[in-house]
Amino acid sequence: MTNFSLIGAAGYIAPRHMRAIKETNNKLISAYDINDSVGIIDSISPHSEFFTEFERFLDHAHRLKRCPSAELDYISICSPNYLHLPHITSTLRLGCDAICEKPLVPTPWDLDELELVERETGKHVYNILQLRHHSEILKLREMIARDTSQNKYDVDLTYITSRGKWYMESWKGDPRKSYGVATNIGVHFYDMLHFIFGKLQHNLLHYSSEKKAAGYLEYERARVRWFLSIDENDLPLDVRGIKPTFRSITVNGKELEFSEGFTDLHTVSYQEILAGRGYGLEAARHCIETVETIRSASAVSPKNGEGHPFLPNLQRS
Structure with missing residues (x-):
């Protein structure tokens, strides 16, 4: 033991x-x-x-x-x-x-x-970079690696996880302690995107508040429009009042189904670490650089279709 x-x-x-x-x-x-x-x-x-x-x-x-x-x-x-x-x-x-x-x-x-x-x-x-062990993520990574065309994929990442009033009263609502919503709920997605699509080339912030953020990331093999939120009002109408969380990743318009399979990923992570195959400091560097840039960036207006589809609703509110 x-x-x-x-x-x-x-x-x-x-x-x-x-x-x-x-x-x-x-x-x-x-x-x-x-x-x-x-x-x-x-x-x-x-x-x-x-x-x-x-x-x-x-x-x-x-x-x-x-x-x-x-x-x-x-x-x-x-x-x-x-x-x-x-x-x-x-x-x-x-x-x-x-x-x-x-x-x-x-x-x-x-x-x-x-x-x-x-x-x-x-x-x-x-x-703990558990999404690297998710079966659907691994399948997508293998598919991208087999694609020799070197074309960039168009990706939309949307993650809304409703949080009650307690959230802003806790350490998670204090940006000095959680480092903000993009870091706190987004860092594992940024790691996943790098794991699948390679080196980050562009990182633009389009919107940021204490409860939500949106932006654009361009990797070697993908153009990614992203939106993260803890506000239940951002949930799509067909989900609101039914489920507190909405998670969606589309790749060239096709939904990546990875809503299941999360339960055992920490155990898999431990198995890999104990077997000498764990992810160390350098594996984490890319996503830490990504969120540090997002935190320090000033929001800019999107151009050339780089804005997430949810962004116009935020700009009108």
């Missing part, structure tokens, strides 16, 4: 990590969160230690090093975005490898810092 600990145990995504640890036949030794609403642990790993103070969590982890069979091997990080960097560096300096949710860090300069700490400690950082 490999020994794990988890930072951010009360968060939305933490149960997927807990299940991945269990489903790969490994052991969750301990968990930490400032919030004690972590009853999910009872159904997954009821004997794990739990801490609400980071100092006590670290002290416990250090004492485990006295017993080789209990010493931690990995720490999984599901904490708020702005805490990823200090939690990763603490993990590496503790002598553990880190598995971290997206966005890994907000800027390429933070990635450079993590590279330094990796060299100092001899430990490694792995990013």
Whole structure:
């Protein structure tokens, strides 16, 4: 068994990590969160230690090093975005490898810092880039690779995931902590687009507010119009009141069906990491550069059909 600990145990995504640890036949030794609403642990790993103070969590982890069979091997990080960097560096300096949710860090300069700490400690950082393991994404990537015409595909990416009033009151609604909606809910899509269509060539922002953003990305093999939102009013009429989420990717007008198959992707990610095939810092650099550019950009008017179909509705509102 490999020994794990988890930072951010009360968060939305933490149960997927807990299940991945269990489903790969490994052991969750301990968990930490400032919030004690972590009853999910009872159904997954009821004997794990739990801490609400980071100092006590670290002290416990250090004492485990006295017993080789209990010493931690990995720490999984599901904490708020702005805490990823200090939690990763603490993990590496503790002598553990880190598995971290997206966005890994907000800027390429933070990635450079993590590279330094990796060299100092001899430990490694792995990013959860689960869409790279989705069967439909892999099929599309293979199809693009087989296409020798080098034509660019026309892609529309639309992701609307309704969030209630709590969202803006939480750390996710604070751009200093979440880095804004395009980063918080979009970074894994930008990674997916790079994974499929190659190097990014152009990055334009058309609209940005605290709840939604839109823009244009051009890759080696694709022209992408994108729209992201947490506002339920942006849901298409045929979805509104029925489902809280609308996810659509069209490639040359054809819908990519990938609404299913997400359940086990964290477990697959863990299997790959444990087998030595995990995605490290450099794999994350492209999407981090993408979101850093979007955050710092000023919105421009779209031209030559580069605007997402939902954009006119935003400009009229």
